[in-house]
Amino acid sequence: METERSSDLAIRYPRHSPEPPDPGSGDPDAPSGKSSGLLSILRTVQRNILLVAGVTTIVASTVALKATTLTPSFSGNFRLLVEPVTTEQRLAEPLTVTRTDGQVPNQDAFVLDYPTQIAILTSPRIVSQIVERVQTRYPDFNEGQLLSALNVQRAIEEGTGSPTRAIEVAFGGDDRDLVRFVLEQTAEEYLRYSLEDRRTSASEGLAIIEEQLPEIVGQVNRLRSQLQALQQRYGIIDPGTQGQQLSARVGNITDLQLQTQRDLQEQRTLYENLRRQVALSPQDAIAASALSENPTYLAILEDLQGVESELAIETARFTEENQRVQRLRDRQANLITQRDRVAQQIVGSTPNSNVAGFQNSVRLGLINQMVSAANQVQVLEVRSQQVAQAGSQANQQLAGFPAIAAEYSELRRQLDNATRRLDALQNQQDNFEIQAAQSQVPWELVKAPGDPTEIPSDSKRLLAAGMLLGLLAGVGAALLLERWRNIYYSPTEIQEALQVPLLGVVPFYRGASQPPTIAAISYSEEYDDRRAAPVAFQEAFSAMYASIRFLGNAPIDSLVISSAQPGDGKTTVALNLAQAVAMMGNRVLLVDANLRSPQLHNKLDVSNLKGLSDVLTSGATVDSLIQKSALSDNLFVLPSGQPTPEAVRLLASNRMQNLMHKVRSSYDLEFMTRRTLQASPMPASSRPMRTAF
Structure with a gap:
């Protein structure tokens, strides 16, 4: 624990957890992830309220200024009926035959491919024709202006939301007259395109029919000859009736x-x-x-x-x-x-x-x-x-009759299909010849372009969106600032982040770095307005020991005290906590396992010539190196000794585990200080470990 800072220890704790907490040691009373996250955001906003308010004001003012400078816009539309309504009209359409290559059309042949049709209507060829029409009155009008504001889509029936057989075309802009003129010219160009497309489709349909008619006529004649030959060969007219007669004869x-x-x-x-x-x-x-x-x-x-x-x-x-x-x-x-x-x-x-x-x-x-x-x-x-003999002949005829009937039926079916196809193509040929000579526009303008309507400005919604955007930006800036500072501001935030039990909060004490006998303890002005008596500092450690005793179901006989960073005050906490436990009549052993930078011997004024490192490396007896503290008759100290690389490595060895097991029988509680969590290995222990802060 760091004792030289001017604020409370828990408030100035860095925002990172060097060692992941034990999943089984979380506090059951700790708030859930969602609620703790929301509370953390609220505390962040509260600490940075000026920053949040400033960013919100700047963004909202910018949006409000933009809303006041918006120019009014106008929008208009028209609708085109692009598909025939009745089945007869659909069958007469040139596209029906061109889609089926002259075959007998099915239901799918009547369905217009709207995405493709819309892509054609917005293609560069059609768009350039519309722009040329508009440029006769507005020379500066270009394709970019048209495409950016032109919306072509399949019309939807109001109320039911089902698609119709019409296409809706909408256009918007700042000039009412320009919008009206663009819609009028677009409607004329689309109608002209439909007439040209029908004539092209009629010509293509005629070409397809004229190409396929000779083949279909030959197919019909061939099938008729085959059917007639089959009837003459087997003497059949109606296979169904003759089959029944033959069966009755048998x-x-x-x-x-x-x-x-x-x-x-x-x-x-x-x-x-x-x-x-x-x-x-x-x-x-x-x-x-x-x-x-x-x-x-x-x-x-x-x-x-x-x-x-x-x-x-x-x-x-x-x-x-x-x-x-x-x-x-x-x-x-x-x-x-x-x-x-x-x-x-x-x-x-x-x-x-x-x-x-x-x-x-x-x-x-x-x-x-x-x-x-x-x-x-x-x-x-x-x-x-x-x-x-007659029965044998009749049975032979009956056995071979299904194949003859099947052949007859297949020939009849093919002949009927070919005949229907021939009739359909001949009818379509007549229709195409008539349509190719017509000048009537196939598409119908069911809703003409009217006077464009002004789009009402949505300044209130824009201002509300600006306020919301500014608030979000302010909160985001506050969160970024908090992340950049990397500081916990309260013990609650630490508990929410680490999800481990909170044993206690030690008040800031200016004389904490001195031996515990010096009484110059006070609270920080930033943490509490009151001035605490020296005894409040010791009571914090007594309360901490009580929390440790109730930390788990099994009694705790050894503690390892560490910190996230050097200088956080782990030696001070270990010394004062050990003294508080010793004053309760418990035999306490304080082990300095910080072998690289020991501090405990300086605070207790004991010799550090030999200690834990000698026990681990040279096999010295631990009882001969334990020293009694002058602070309490029940407080004993095992200093770190002279640091060696080998001793640091042996902290996690079986030798260290045997050492702790040996001294555990002579003392009620052992305290062990170690370096930061990331700087040294955890001392070996055969007991399950629980984590708290």
């Missing part, structure tokens, strides 16, 4: 095929059953049926049956040698021969016994059914083959 064929299979299976089953019943093959059954229908054959069978009946009766009565039996046998053989001859004539071969026998009406009915079933099976088999 379904009908499938149903017929299933029905034929069922009928065929039924007839085959019936045929097999009848065949087992009559025990004849189909050929034999036909032969039996034919024989049964021949009268001659039936008569022979009837005679043969009668002979066999008689033969049976006679053989029962007589033997085979009997003449009557032999005659019957001969007649039987004769009838059999006749039967076989007639059967051979009828069926072409000699039938077996089953065929040649007599067939009654039941067997004849079964034979007829079997023959009919056999014939029906053959018919159904042929039908099944034909239906299967």
Whole structure:
């Protein structure tokens, strides 16, 4: 601590923190960053109120003088409708075709590129034409004056804020007549530009259409030929209807095929059953049926049956040698021969016994059914083959029909698009030929340039802005001055800057550099109007010790006292604080760790031949070097000893840590003074450290 200055110690403290504070040691009662910053600014303004008031007055006066010399200005505007309102008008616009290169326009083709259009209206070519018009009445008018005050933008609908299809042009200046004339000439030049632009666009559109028409006509003819060839190749007219018909045909064929299979299976089953019943093959059954229908054959069978009946009766009565039996046998053989001859004539071969026998009406009915079933099976088999073949063909046609329909649809779509495009281009060609010969201006002046209105001067707002600007400039000047001075003016500012606890404020004492027994203590006039008694100086250290005891939860048994700069009074504070603690009955050891510039031995009038440096370098015992102070029986001193570079480096070593641990058991509290925070290493310690000022 510096004791030679005329003001209070805390007020004259330099504005920098040599060592960053411990994050965990901040004062919980300290003000927040925002509030402390605002309070600091207010204190700065209060200290430099004259500077702030002077700068504010100068700036506000300058702005007020400028406001009184302002000349009145005038402003006017007009609006141009630059887009067609209806869709028909948009389709007839030349720009619609030139934007799409002759293609069918979509929604995007109707949107005007307003930034590009505004850039064209403010381009050097258009601006130079406007300036030439204005220079016919105002020769000194130039492009710079026009561009600096000309504002071209898309008009906004009042109330809704939505953009319109119009462009608003505004111009301002000091001369009412000049503003009106510039707006009139600008409107005429923009209308002339729109007519020229439409004619140019119509010519460009005609050129594009004439270039593309042959290609589109060829495309339409080619697509028509392809579509016609496809229809002839596959015999289709309407793929949708024919596809449905083909699908229905496949379904009908499938149903017929299933029905034929069922009928065929039924007839085959019936045929097999009848065949087992009559025990004849189909050929034999036909032969039996034919024989049964021949009268001659039936008569022979009837005679043969009668002979066999008689033969049976006679053989029962007589033997085979009997003449009557032999005659019957001969007649039987004769009838059999006749039967076989007639059967051979009828069926072409000699039938077996089953065929040649007599067939009654039941067997004849079964034979007829079997023959009919056999014939029906053959018919159904042929039908099944034909239906299967027809179904296969129909399925093949149906499988290939989607590709044919897709090809047809694609050709039809391309043909329709090409036809529509051809019709659109032909219509546009007719429109362009008409528009190219027209002289009607395409843009419409929906709001003509009127009499320019005077812009009211905003002197009150300008003065208010000047006052605010002056106040900000004054505050800024005060802050710069404070930063240049680099001084803290109160303990509160130090606490806000360092964010560490404030242990106490030591009043300025002119005799503080002398031993504590000298009583010549007083407050500075700058800090307090009162004159303090010598005891107030000692009470400050007693209060400081009380703050140290309550600094943390754990008791504190060692203190390191340092300062930001040399001469701040760390030795005086350490000595007086140690004496105050010793007077309370505590054994206190005061260690002078300021090895480069020791001061403690001079204030206590003790020998400094040997001390802390000898303990660190040569291993001397610390007890032999500790001296008792004459100020108090409980105050002991370990001087620094002769300074050596090696001893300074050993302050942060384990040897220093062991030394502090050893003496801690013999004393209630140890005080250690050291050099400035940036000039020497911190003495080693095994305990957690807390920071305060």
